[in-house]
Amino acid sequence: MSIFLSSAAFANLSPNPQKKFSKNPPSCYLRISSSSLNCIKVVTQMLQSRFLRIPLSPTTLSPPKPTTTLLSLLSLARKPRSQMSSYATSSESPKLLFRQLFEKESSTYTYLLADVSHPEKPALLVDPVDKTVDRDLSLIKDLGLKLIYAINTHVHADHVTGTGLIKTKSPGVKSIISKASNAKADLFVEAGDTIPFGDLFLEVRATPGHTLGCVTYVTGDGPNQARPRMAFTGDALLIRGCGRTDFQIFTLPNDTLLYPAHDYKGFTVTTVEEEILYNPRLAKDEETFKNIMKDLNLAYPKMIDVAVPANMVCGLQDVAPKAI
Numbered sequence: 173m174s175i176f177l178s179s180a181a182f183a184n185l186s187p188n189p190q191k192k193f194s195k196n197p198p199s200c201y202l203r204i205s206s207s208s209l210n211c212i213k214v215v216t217q218m219l220q221s222r223f224l225r226i227p228l229s230p231t232t233l234s235p236p237k238p239t240t241t242l243l244s245l246l247s248l249a250r251k252p253r254s255q256m257s258s259y260a261t262s263s264e265s266p267k268l269l270f271r272q273l274f275e276k277e278s279s280t281y282t283y284l285l286a287d288v289s290h291p292e293k294p295a296l297l298v299d300p301v302d303k304t305v306d307r308d309l310s311l312i313k314d315l316g317l318k319l320i321y322a323i324n325t326h327v328h329a330d331h332v333t334g335t336g337l338i339k340t341k342s343p344g345v346k347s348i349i350s351k352a353s354n355a356k357a358d359l360f361v362e363a364g365d366t367i368p369f370g371d372l373f374l375e376v377r378a379t380p381g382h383t384l385g386c387v388t389y390v391t392g393d394g395p396n397q398a399r400p401r402m403a404f405t406g407d408a409l410l411i412r413g414c415g416r417t418d419f420q421i422f423t424l425p426n427d428t429l430l431y432p433a434h435d436y437k438g439f440t441v442t443t444v445e446e447e448i449l450y451n452p453r454l455a456k457d458e459e460t461f462k463n464i465m466k467d468l469n470l471a472y473p474k475m476i477d478v479a480v481p482a483n484m485v486c487g488l489q490d491v492a493p494k495a496i
């Protein structure tokens with residue numbers, strides 16, 4: 173079974189002044205198979221749980237299964253290691269040129285993508301760093317590409333973006349960042365937008381947590397687009413980790429009252445200061461935090477298969493698709 177959602181409904185979009193920038197108009201329909209939806213919903217819940225530190229449901233505290241961890245909410249993670257699929261470690265497309273570049277002081281990856289089958293070889297850089305701009309521009313020149321966009325996944329805290337410097341050195345290049353970041357750029361994107369370069373394109377997905385404006389750029393779905401798809405996650409998801417989320421809540425004033433979405437112990441309210449001092453999970457180093465989360469042995473949420481698909485359509489699952 174496939175579920176059809178308008179991209180606006182899917183991403184809970186407000187009207188977007190940058191729509192002219194999108195390749196696909198907002199009325200286009202995104203086709204999501206129920207298995208993809210399953211995957212999206214589980215990852216969404218996992219990330220919400222991770223970022224907001226909220227147990228997934230009351231049932232999550234029920235008797236543990238020995239191998240159940242937060243990650244095991246992903247059905248893939250339940251497979252024994254020996255049964256893990258051997259996926260490709262790089263994508264292929266007759267059109268796409270892809271390079272992963274590294275800046276060692278901040279351990280930052282910059283990604284270069286270009287449509288080399290297009291006469292102009294239009295290219296974009298994701299998360300360029302000021303210190304490596306010359307290297308990146310020199311590579312782009314060597315490869316005969318035309319840089320059109322310098323894109324950020326978010327407002328970085330550990331390095332200066334290369335986009336400003338790139339614009340002074342290559343005046344035709346447009347900078348892009350999410351509208352939700354509140355940063356300056358030539359173009360602003362939000363969930364559901366697409367960024368075309370030649371016949372290829374990136375999709376924008378909102379992945380806030382590390383910062384409010386964090387987005388993930390995903391390579392397009394369709395003929396000639398990269399297979400497998402590639403997602404540039406910024407700091408939302410790191411390999412075997414994720415970006416810190418303390419920037420969000422713990423930068424609020426100490427007396428800020430915190431009202432969570434759940435409580436399983438009878439508490440009703442807390443403050444930033446209290447949680448900084450006494451939260452038994454967050455007042456720990458990262459390794460201890462990971463172990464605590466792993467050892468929670470959270471069970472598969474009872475309602476997840478019903479709740480998430482329904483909530484993805486605002487609880488209107490029984491209403492004809494046209495009305496949603």
Ligand SMILES: N[C@@H](CCC(=O)N[C@@H](CSS)C(=O)NCC(=O)O)C(=O)O
Binds near residue numbers: 382414416
């Ligand atoms: N030591 C580095 C910053 C390290 C750091 O905090 N990294 C961030 C992403 S850049 S703001 C992060 O989220 N790390 C998560 C993790 O698991 O390491 C510096 O001082 O710049």
